[in-house]
Amino acid sequence: MINIVVAGFKGKMGLTATKMVIKNEKFTLVGVFDPHSVEKNLNEISEFSNTDVRVFQDKEDLVKEVQADVWIDFTIPAVAFQNTYFALEHGIRPVVGTTGFTESEVKEVQKLAQEKRLGGLIAPNFAIGAVLMMEFAAKASKYFPDVEITEMHHDNKLDAPSGTAIKTAEMIFAERGYHAQGNPEEKETIKGARGADYEGMKIHSVRLPGLVAHQQVQFGSVGEGLLIRHDSFDRSSFMTGVALGCEKVMSLNEIAYGLENLL
Numbered sequence: 001m002i003n004i005v006v007a008g009f010k011g012k013m014g015l016t017a018t019k020m021v022i023k024n025e026k027f028t029l030v031g032v033f034d035p036h037s038v039e040k041n042l043n044e045i046s047e048f049s050n051t052d053v054r055v056f057q058d059k060e061d062l063v064k065e066v067q068a069d070v071w072i073d074f075t076i077p078a079v080a081f082q083n084t085y086f087a088l089e090h091g092i093r094p095v096v097g098t099t100g101f102t103e104s105e106v107k108e109v110q111k112l113a114q115e116k117r118l119g120g121l122i123a124p125n126f127a128i129g130a131v132l133m134m135e136f137a138a139k140a141s142k143y144f145p146d147v148e149i150t151e152m153h154h155d156n157k158l159d160a161p162s163g164t165a166i167k168t169a170e171m172i173f174a175e176r177g178y179h180a181q182g183n184p185e186e187k188e189t190i191k192g193a194r195g196a197d198y199e200g201m202k203i204h205s206v207r208l209p210g211l212v213a214h215q216q217v218q219f220g221s222v223g224e225g226l227l228i229r230h231d232s233f234d235r236s237s238f239m240t241g242v243a244l245g246c247e248k249v250m251s252l253n254e255i256a257y258g259l260e261n262l263l
């Protein structure tokens with residue numbers, strides 16, 4: 001049995017992950033965390049009326065009162081780094097979906113995990129199809145270096161571009177390097193019209209009600225084009241990856257950045 005806590009359990013992803021942990025026979029939910037929650041027990045929430053699990057408002061109380069192996073984090077970009085650091089300091093393996101980590105923050109928690117010989121996972125996207133999209137895109141960029149990424153999300157999302165778009169751009173950059181795209185004389189008549197720039201490639205962020213999480217990576221070359229697209233129509237699409245991460249981190253002694261490293 002793997003003992004798991006979920007941070008951000010009232011959010012869209014935290015709620016889905018909490019249900020997944022309760023259902024999975026290999027996992028035991030030992031606590032949930034949200035500093036703004038008012039409940040003392042999960043069973044005070046109608047959809048969890050049969051689940052006797054402590055709700056924590058304070059991380060220090062959590063580590064004093066429950067023995068956790070894995071810390072699932074679906075919170076907000078502003079706190080995910082400190083949560084991950086805290087989990088490692090207390091011997092808990094982080095499985096982090098929250099986006100917004102800077103490169104140096106990823107390196108910092110990787111260093112701490114190595115010192116503590118603890119496994120962990122930071123995955124900008126837990127959907128298997130999204131991981132494949134990123135890998136296919138990186139491969140294609142070797143032959144099609146001109147590429148633009150368009151990510152499309154629900155309009156409650158805090159960060160832009162998405163963690164997935166950044167990871168995709170990093171993977172493409174690792175394959176093709178810097179490549180200047182478009183007309184060098186190009187001028188934006190409205191600021192931002194060409195999107196964000198990552199090592200020469202453009203990233204566009206769309207936010208609309210009705211969307212969940214979608215991304216297309218569009219390549220153009222002489223007389224041909226290639227479009228690679230992934231859609232998460234439902235948040236259940238991320239749960240196979242989260243469950244896999246929770247199992248795999250138990251036998252790792254470092255933090256993997258990207259689910260592709262565990263497949």
Ligand SMILES: NC(=O)C1=CN([C@@H]2O[C@H](COP(=O)(O)OP(=O)(O)OC[C@H]3O[C@@H](n4cnc5c(N)ncnc54)[C@H](OP(=O)(O)O)[C@@H]3O)[C@@H](O)[C@H]2O)C=CC1
Binds near residue numbers: 035037
């Ligand atoms: N890796 C992946 O595959 C995926 C990653 N994500 C990422 O996961 C994150 C969460 O997304 P989503 O569930 O849609 O967002 P939500 O806004 O629905 O949920 C965020 C939750 O975090 C809680 N929260 C706020 N502050 C804290 C804190 N200090 N400690 C603990 N919890 C806190 C919020 O509680 P309150 O409302 O009380 O403030 C809220 O319940 C985002 O960064 C998103 O990009 C999303 C989908 C897939």
Ligand SMILES: O=C(O)C1=N[C@H](C(=O)O)C[C@H](O)C1
Binds near residue numbers: 153161212
């Ligand atoms: O906020 C979301 O919803 C999502 N966030 C992640 C990201 O920023 O890439 C993963 C997925 O796209 C959903």
